[in-house]
Every structure is written in structure tokens, then in C-alpha cells.
Amino acid sequence: MMSALVIEIVLTAMFLIVIMGATDKRAPTGFAPIAIGLALTLIHLISIPVTNTSVNPARSMGVAFFAETAALSQVWLFWVAPIVGAVIGAVIYKVMAKES
Numbered sequence: 001m002m003s004a005l006v007i008e009i010v011l012t013a014m015f016l017i018v019i020m021g022a023t024d025k026r027a028p029t030g031f032a033p034i035a036i037g038l039a040l041t042l043i044h045l046i047s048i049p050v051t052n053t054s055v056n057p058a059r060s061m062g063v064a065f066f067a068e069t070a071a072l073s074q075v076w077l078f079w080v081a082p083i084v085g086a087v088i089g090a091v092i093y094k095v096m097a098k099e100s
Helices: 002-022 032-051 057-066 077-096
Strands: none
Touching: 002 032, 002 077, 057 077
């Protein structure tokens, strides 16, 4: 469970950094969809073996309701980790992307 929490937080933070960097006013226009799409693909390739990557908390919740396993007791992770990861990613991006 700890590895799932860590990977979801880290990959969400990295995804947010990519999104913010690709959509920054200093970034070249028109390339944001490519960067974001490739980052999302990489996130799936890395985390599917660990957590079956939902990337969308609502999708995790819907599947957990109908699964006859312990999924409902674990769905909190797919809500908490993206929020924590997003906060961490935003702070990191704010520090990294300071305008000089």
C-alpha cells in the first residue's frame, strides 16, 4: 500500500509539473498537448504494474463500488494521493519556474 501511495503522489506531482510547464506563457505554443499526452502515457507505463493506474479518482470510485474485493477500502488512496501530489507539484513548479 505504501508503494502505491508513493508512486501516485510522485507521478501526480510530475504530471502537474509537465502540465504547468507546457502551458506556461514562456513555453512554445502548440506543443502542450504533445507533452501532456506523452507524460500521461509514461505515467501509465510506469504505474500500471504497481496500482493499475486510474489517474481519475472518479473512475476509481466507480470501479470500487462494483468490485467484490477490498477495492472500496483502498479507494481513499486514489483521492488523497493526487491531492497531495498536486500540492507538491505546484510548489516545486513555482520554485523552479521563477522568472528572473
